[in-house]
Amino acid sequence: MTLSPEAVSPAELVNRCRVLSERVAQHNRRMKADEQALGSEIDTAYRELRSQIESSRDSGTGEDEGLEQLLLAKKIYEGQGPGGDLRIMSSTTKKTPIMLKYLLGKETAGVLIRFDQRLKLKQEYFKFRHAAALIFTIVPLILGFGLRRATQMEAMGEQGSLSPPLWVATQAYAAWLVYFYVSLALRENILVMNGSDIRAWWIHHHYIMVLFTLVLMTLPTESKAFKIFSEKFIFFNVLQGLIMMFQNKYQSRRLYRQIALGRNKTMDVVSTESSPGKGHLLVLYPALFAMQALQFAVAIDAILYSANDFFSEVGWLDNVPSSTDLRSSRGVFVCGVLFMILALGNLLSTLATIFSKAKK
Amino acid sequence: MTLSPEAVSPAELVNRCRVLSERVAQHNRRMKADEQALGSEIDTAYRELRSQIESSRDSGTGEDEGLEQLLLAKKIYEGQGPGGDLRIMSSTTKKTPIMLKYLLGKETAGVLIRFDQRLKLKQEYFKFRHAAALIFTIVPLILGFGLRRATQMEAMGEQGSLSPPLWVATQAYAAWLVYFYVSLALRENILVMNGSDIRAWWIHHHYIMVLFTLVLMTLPTESKAFKIFSEKFIFFNVLQGLIMMFQNKYQSRRLYRQIALGRNKTMDVVSTESSPGKGHLLVLYPALFAMQALQFAVAIDAILYSANDFFSEVGWLDNVPSSTDLRSSRGVFVCGVLFMILALGNLLSTLATIFSKAKK
Numbered sequence A, B: 001m002t003l004s005p006e007a008v009s010p011a012e013l014v015n016r017c018r019v020l021s022e023r024v025a026q027h028n029r030r031m032k033a034d035e036q037a038l039g040s041e042i043d044t045a046y047r048e049l050r051s052q053i054e055s056s057r058d059s060g061t062g063e064d065e066g067l068e069q070l071l072l073a074k075k076i077y078e079g080q081g082p083g084g085d086l087r088i089m090s091s092t093t094k095k096t097p098i099m100l101k102y103l104l105g106k107e108t109a110g111v112l113i114r115f116d117q118r119l120k121l122k123q124e125y126f127k128f129r130h131a132a133a134l135i136f137t138i139v140p141l142i143l144g145f146g147l148r149r150a151t152q153m154e155a156m157g158e159q160g161s162l163s164p165p166l167w168v169a170t171q172a173y174a175a176w177l178v179y180f181y182v183s184l185a186l187r188e189n190i191l192v193m194n195g196s197d198i199r200a201w202w203i204h205h206h207y208i209m210v211l212f213t214l215v216l217m218t219l220p221t222e223s224k225a226f227k228i229f230s231e232k233f234i235f236f237n238v239l240q241g242l243i244m245m246f247q248n249k250y251q252s253r254r255l256y257r258q259i260a261l262g263r264n265k266t267m268d269v270v271s272t273e274s275s276p277g278k279g280h281l282l283v284l285y286p287a288l289f290a291m292q293a294l295q296f297a298v299a300i301d302a303i304l305y306s307a308n309d310f311f312s313e314v315g316w317l318d319n320v321p322s323s324t325d326l327r328s329s330r331g332v333f334v335c336g337v338l339f340m341i342l343a344l345g346n347l348l349s350t351l352a353t354i355f356s357k358a359k360k
């Protein structure tokens, strides 16, 4: 083997790799030690802080200056300092969300995003939601009109209704919905682990939607009960997509405002003084309530349609011919109940959000 | 507010939080700088190493000592040094697997596990596979016998066949399969990002299985084509579960052997000298081939059963009554084709593994 004069020899290369490996090991050790030391100091400071805030609130004297200082300390702890949200470093508050535990495992799920990546994470999350909202609006719009046209043509006995490919497409769309809600829930869980204040319900909402969509997918597309319910669901999706776009716009604008204000805690609930998009909210809240009312109506409709079938005694233990539509009717009942839970949960969470914003 | 003499004052607490926040910021900056510096040095060393290995192989002279040294350097680079697998630190080789990009997003997916957590990650992965293999064996066994009993009872016109709850349970099992394969693929992708040499096919296998299971879920359970195919699939699962347990045992034993040998690179392909479980492999290979042959047979069966229906012209653009069984037969055809792809891919990958092990 010939070496050009400036090249390193193989022995030197071995050495270089050894040194690099040792340095990596050192880096890993130091990082871990640093993180542990910082973590336990942060925990101690926080315990002290919490107990002082509590006792100060309990005593409830007019002497507010101490409390004000304590609240300032809390703000720094929660992310207004140069180090961002210190809770992330804490060794005690780290609890792995259940979904991450089941899908990724505890070990991976414990991983925290590096501070400088957290903002990007949130931006990416909004980008994902924005793209999804487009699909949410356009695909069901096409499916809905296609299916309506097919029903009309079939009623008139015409050919070329395209209903088989449309139903396959509807099921593919349902599969996409499963992907969408799983991914959304994963991303939100990761955001929560990194300091976001997303209300638990919005994540539970996605879990219920996954279950709902899977039940919907198992129902035979030929059945009458399924047809009636799924057409309503499809049009509901169009509306939801439109509102989601609006919600995205409001929330991502809020994020950019926070960045512009030089806030270090990107995952913060914005307090009133700096809250942009109050106007947005004035449109968003009524739209959300209207959507929830509609969702509730669709749910009640499905439940009333199928309750008789669901509570009848036949077909639980023995097969009934599929022409009775019993099985799909029961599936629709389950979907209706899940939809009702979603409508109520969304309503309560939106109300809770309004109240907590008003309190600030 | 009264303070006990030893308590810190609110102002001190504010200060403590400020200092901690500044230290966290410093820690983050240093970590990032260190990682970048190490990463680029590692990349330079590796480029040098690779070009020397190539030119040494090309020249092909008998002078093997240099080459041996180079290969030693490569081993250190790939994880035999104290720093573990240096590739993980490299800034260039990091490519986010597509599944992680779509489910978690680029920003999260870029996250690497800390070195001391990587071993735990792999152990957890085996634990997950082990638990899943149990479900894989037991649940389909119960379902399979239950469904067989139901078919017999229905043929004889008896009551209490329990077939409706059994079919619902089968669909719930299918939903569990979707979860299992998604989680497995996620975990394996994360292992790959952290230096594991898992062959890409095993991960693609899981993607195809997700698609397969989703198609299966959309088929009406009353249909004859579905019944015939799914009963075979259920019994195939039992066999697969048993083999998976055996495979787990072999692979996790290999992992513990590696740990016992004090290897730093836990994600390594074991080279022959330290390879335990050669005996295991002598049982495992024939079992795998047998399973692949069976999978192929099930696939061919499904394809032959449904090919006529699939290629007939009716029912693509217009609805046909569900009594024709056309839709499910076509679904079974798709499942059959996917199953065949899986059988072939598994066979080829197993052969490739055998060859690459023989070469070492």
Ligand SMILES: CC(C)(COP(=O)(O)OP(=O)(O)OC[C@H]1O[C@@H](n2cnc3c(N)ncnc32)[C@H](O)[C@@H]1OP(=O)(O)O)[C@@H](O)C(=O)NCCC(=O)NCCS
Pocket: A188, A191, A195, A196, A197, A198, A199, A202, A240, A244, A247, A251, A266, A267, A268, A269, A270, A284, A288, A346, A350, A353
């Ligand atoms: C009411 C609403 C507009 C308030 O939004 P907001 O002003 O961002 O609410 P908050 O200030 O309480 O937000 C706290 C955190 O939760 C997040 N968040 C709020 N609502 C969320 C939702 N529905 N999904 C995901 N994250 C949400 C915010 O982004 C913020 O995150 P951060 O801590 O990382 O900055 C919003 O919650 C909403 O649109 N809810 C209705 C959603 C709905 O009904 N969906 C039905 C299906 S689409």
Ligand SMILES: CC(C)(COP(=O)(O)OP(=O)(O)OC[C@H]1O[C@@H](n2cnc3c(N)ncnc32)[C@H](O)[C@@H]1OP(=O)(O)O)[C@@H](O)C(=O)NCCC(=O)NCCS
Pocket: B188, B191, B195, B196, B197, B198, B199, B202, B240, B244, B247, B251, B266, B267, B268, B269, B270, B284, B288, B346, B350, B353
């Ligand atoms: C053939 C077989 C026993 C070889 O296993 P092995 O000795 O671990 O194979 P290799 O040495 O090539 O392994 C390289 C890496 O891939 C991993 N790996 C190998 N086969 C794998 C598989 N089927 N799934 C996941 N990971 C696998 C190993 O754990 C190892 O990981 P590491 O780099 O983190 O240590 C194994 O690949 C196998 O069982 N394959 C058949 C699987 C099959 O047909 N499944 C059908 C559905 S269950």
